[in-house]
Each structure stands twice: as C-alpha cells, then as structure tokens.
Amino acid sequence: METSTSGNRADGRGLEEFRTVFIKTRVLSQAKGSAYVEFGTTKVMVGVFGPRQSEVKLGFTDRGRVNCEVRFTSFSAHKLAKSGQTQSDSSAAQAMQQALEPSVQLEKFPKAVFDVSAMVLEAGGSDLPILITAASVALADAGVELYDLVPAVQLSKQAGQLLLDPSLEESGAEEGSLLVSLMPEPNEVTSLTVRGLWADSEMRDGLELALGACGQLKAAMREALLAAVEGEEDPAK
Amino acid sequence: MAVTASTTTPVCVGDRLGASDAYEAGEGVFIRDGFLFAGVVGHRRIEAPRPPLDGGKPVLHVTTRGTQPLVPKPGDIVTVKISRVTQTTALALIVCVGRQALTTEFKGAIRQQDVRATEIDRVILYDCFRPGDIVRAEVLSLGDARSYYLSTAKNELGVVYARSAAAGAPLVPNGWVTMQCPETQTVEKRKVAKVVSGWEDITPGK
Numbered sequence: 001m002e003t004s005t006s007g008n009r010a011d012g013r014g015l016e017e018f019r020t021v022f023i024k025t026r027v028l029s030q031a032k033g034s035a036y037v038e039f040g041t042t043k044v045m046v047g048v049f050g051p052r053q054s055e056v057k058l059g060f061t062d063r064g065r066v067n068c069e070v071r072f073t074s075f076s077a078h079k080l081a082k083s084g085q086t087q088s089d090s091s092a093a094q095a096m097q098q099a100l101e102p103s104v105q106l107e108k109f110p111k112a113v114f115d116v117s118a119m120v121l122e123a124g125g126s127d128l129p130i131l132i133t134a135a136s137v138a139l140a141d142a143g144v145e146l147y148d149l150v151p152a153v154q155l156s157k158q159a160g161q162l163l164l165d166p167s168l169e170e171s172g173a174e175e176g177s178l179l180v181s182l183m184p185e186p187n188e189v190t191s192l193t194v195r196g197l198w199a200d201s202e203m204r205d206g207l208e209l210a211l212g213a214c215g216q217l218k219a220a221m222r223e224a225l226l227a228a229v230e231g232e233e234d235p236a237k
Numbered sequence: 238m239a240v241t242a243s244t245t246t247p248v249c250v251g252d253r254l255g256a257s258d259a260y261e262a263g264e265g266v267f268i269r270d271g272f273l274f275a276g277v278v279g280h281r282r283i284e285a286p287r288p289p290l291d292g293g294k295p296v297l298h299v300t301t302r303g304t305q306p307l308v309p310k311p312g313d314i315v316t317v318k319i320s321r322v323t324q325t326t327a328l329a330l331i332v333c334v335g336r337q338a339l340t341t342e343f344k345g346a347i348r349q350q351d352v353r354a355t356e357i358d359r360v361i362l363y364d365c366f367r368p369g370d371i372v373r374a375e376v377l378s379l380g381d382a383r384s385y386y387l388s389t390a391k392n393e394l395g396v397v398y399a400r401s402a403a404a405g406a407p408l409v410p411n412g413w414v415t416m417q418c419p420e421t422q423t424v425e426k427r428k429v430a431k432v433v434s435g436w437e438d439i440t441p442g443k
Contacts, residue, residue: 032306032340049340050306050340050341051306051307051308051340051341052340052341052343053341053342053343053344054382056382056383058382059382060379060381060382061382062379064308105267105276108308109306109308110308110379111308111343111379111382111385112308114306140249140250140277140278141278142306143277143278143279143301143303143304143305143306144277144306145265145267145276145277145305146250146251146276146277147250147251147267147269147274147276148250148251148274149249149250149251183251184251185251185253185274186269218251222249225249225250225278226247226248226249226278228278229247229278229279229280229302230247
C-alpha cells in the first residue's frame with residue numbers, strides 16, 4: 001500500500017492524525033481495574049490484579065513490582081497463529097513493564113506484585129504503544145497509586161514523511177520507526193525505541209511530534225477515567 | 238456527616254491540585270516540586286486540620302469509590318488465620334487489614350518472643366495458638382521475603398475465634414489464657430484477646 005505524496009494516507013488520515021480512538025474502563029468485573037482500547041482496528045483488553053505477595057525466590061523487596069503478561073490471541077493476525085506464549089508475547093511484556101514501572105508509586109507496596117494481564121484481540125498496527133496506553137488506564141482504574149498516566153505512540157518513517165499511529169500496512173512499508181511513552185506531567189519519557197536510520201533533524205521532528213501526540217492521547221485517557229467517576233457520588237458524603 | 242466544606246470535583250491521576258504551602262498531602266495525593274498532585278482517580282476533598290495541628294494547613298485528599306489496593310504496613314492491626322504452629326513460630330495468613338478484606342492472603346509469622354509482653358522466653362506456642370484460630374495481631378515489620386512479622390503482645394490482641402478440638406464448637410473465652418468449649422466443658426489454652434466492642438479501641442490514628 002502506497003502512502004500518497006499529497007499528505008493524505010491510505011485511510012484518509014493526515015500525517016499527524018490518530019485513528020479513531022475508543023477507551024473504556026471497568027470492562028472486567030473480576031479484575032481490580034481494567035480497560036478496553038481500540039485504535040482503528042487494533043483492539044486491546046487489559047486487566048489489573050493484585051496486590052499479591054511477591055514470590056519468595058525473588059527475595060525481600062521494599063518496593064513493589066509490576067508483572068506484565070501479554071497474549072496475542074490466535075485470531076489477532078491475518079493467519080491463525082498457534083496458541084501458547086511466543087517470543088513476541090514476552091518481548092512485548094518486557095517493553096510494557098519498562099514503560100509502566102516508573103509511573104507506579106512502588107514504595108507504597110513493599111513485597112507486593114501487581115499482575116497486568118493484556119490480550120491483543122486484533123493486531124492492526126502500533127500494538128505495543130496501545131498496550132502500554134491501555135495498561136496505564138487499567139492501573140489508574142484499579143486505584144493503584146501512580147505518578148501519572150503513560151500514553152504511548154508510535155511513528156513510522158516513510159519516504160521522508162513521519163506517520164503517526166501507523167496501521168499494519170503502513171508499518172509494513174516503513175523505513176524506520178519510533179516508539180515513545182511519556183509521563184506528560186513531569187515530562188519524563190519512560191521508554192524510547194528507535195528502529196532504522198534517523199538523521200538528527202528527523203529525530204528532532206519525530207520526537208516533537210511524538211511528545212505532542214502523547215499529550216493529546218493523555219486527554220483522551222483522562223476523559224475515559226473521569227467518565228467512570230463522574231457517575232458516582234462523592235464517597236465522603 | 239462532613240464537618241468541613243468538601244468539593245466534589247472529580248480528578249484524574251497527574252492532575253495538579255494545589256501548592257504545598259497551602260495544603261498538606263492526604264490520601265491519594267503526592268507532592269512534587271512544591272505542588273500537590275493526584276495519585277489516583279477520584280473526588281478531591283479538603284479537610285480542615287484536626288485539633289493537635291489547629292494552626293496547620295488544610296489536608297487535601299483524593300477519595301476513590303471502591304477499595305484501594307491494600308498491603309499490610311507496620312502498625313496496622315490485622316486479622317489472621319493461623320495455618321501452622323511450630324515450637325518457635327506460629328505461621329499465619331493475613332486475611333484483613335483493619336476493616337478491609339484483602340483480595341489475596343499475605344503470609345505472616347508470630348514469633349515466640351512477640352506473643353505476649355511478659356515472660357517472653359517461657360512461651361509455649363501450642364498453648365497460645367492452634368491451626369485454624371482467628372487472631373487479631375499487629376504488624377511489627379515487613380519481616381523477610383517469606384512473611385510479615387506480627388505481634389500479639391497487647392491485651393486487645395490474640396485469639397478472637399477458635400473452635401474446640403473435641404466438639405468443633407466455638408470456644409468461649411474464660412480469662413486471659415483459657416477458653417472453654419460450651420458443649421463438652423473442656424478448657425483449652427489460648428492467648429485470648431480482650432475484645433472491646435467495635436474497632437474504636439485499636440483503629441490506628443491516621
């Protein structure tokens with residue numbers, strides 16, 4: 001699939017436009033917190049469980065941990081995949097953990113572990129940043145004490161252009177990619193993954209675009225979280 | 238009944254709530270660079286300073302609707318179920334912290350020297366606790382990787398519910414160290430908690 005040189009992408013989006021974003025919290029009644037997120041066709045579901053006591057073999061920790069698990073369902077891709085944990089599952093889980101841990105107030109939970117369990121129902125592109133975003137919303141929904149939300153975005157570099165939130169087809173044709181996850185309030189980047197060759201100016205533009213997009217995304221996350229709270233009465237009354 | 242004016246503004250994680258020279262940080266709130274930020278999603282609530290700190294700043298809380306994730310902390314009064322008794326320790330499962338039940342149990346241990354305040358080296362653990370007893374204890378420390386260290390060395394701490402070995406009926410407390418079975422009248426030894434009504438006596442001051 002070609003990206004049209006006039007600046008409009010195959011699905012009619014502008015270069016700096018997200019796909020249609022949908023975020024909903026409290027979707028799993030058994031989990032402490034949960035979120036269902038859709039970006040275009042990519043569909044992700046995350047549940048947060050815990051805190052539970054950390055395993056003894058890891059020794060005494062005065063800080064808590066976040067244990068991430070990712071599962072790509074067998075029907076998430078074009079071809080029916082075999083079930084069971086694959087390498088991409090565990091590398092996605094590690095990346096998620098790295099992006100999320102700085103946002104959690106772990107000193108408040110010594111010796112405890114939070115289990116963040118994510119499932120990708122449809123892998124339509126930019127799966128990892130969407131997983132991180134959804135997990136951050138689920139953690140906030142669970143009432144875990146955080147420093148900030150962690151929106152994450154991916155950029156694709158193609159023919160001298162930067163595409164925000166690439167779809168699966170766009171990622172397939174890219175020359176390089178950039179994944180940024182950010183805590184907007186303290187303005188701290190929690191993870192940065194760069195693929196391909198980037199000139200200094202391209203990197204600068206890319207980061208500027210990504211950081212701005214993260215700020216936009218946080219507004220959507222915030223809206224979804226507050227929508228769930230707005231319906232309730234102030235528990236102090 | 239709310240004693241102070243309370244705002245019901247819903248706030249989200251990361252929202253800036255005020256300056257640290259105007260407010261104190263309460264629950265669900267953290268301070269960074271001289272400002273207070275919300276750490277959870279909930280309602281913003283302001284509480285006037287309590288009597289000992291009358292001249293102090295009002296406290297800012299963010300209250301959430303449900304129960305927040307909870308982990309036992311030193312000083313908490315917890316409800317535990319004894320799982321195993323050895324010569325030196327009674328191993329227990331922490332089931333509740335204060336008034337709140339935990340979603341999963343945490344492991345705790347009551348060591349011989351922490352059972353009571355007097356004659357701590359002459360304690361026979363099997364005469365204080367039996368597996369299956371429900372005990373009210375205080376968290377002493379985070380302990381080691383395996384368990385929290387608990388103490389029952391106060392009058393109001395100790396066994397609150399136990400079943401008789403003979404008949405399985407709930408035992409009735411008979412003093413500080415004995416409990417009696419209402420059906421068979423046998424007397425069993427336990428470290429009994431002096432339970433005053435409600436939780437007012439042991440709710441830790443926050």
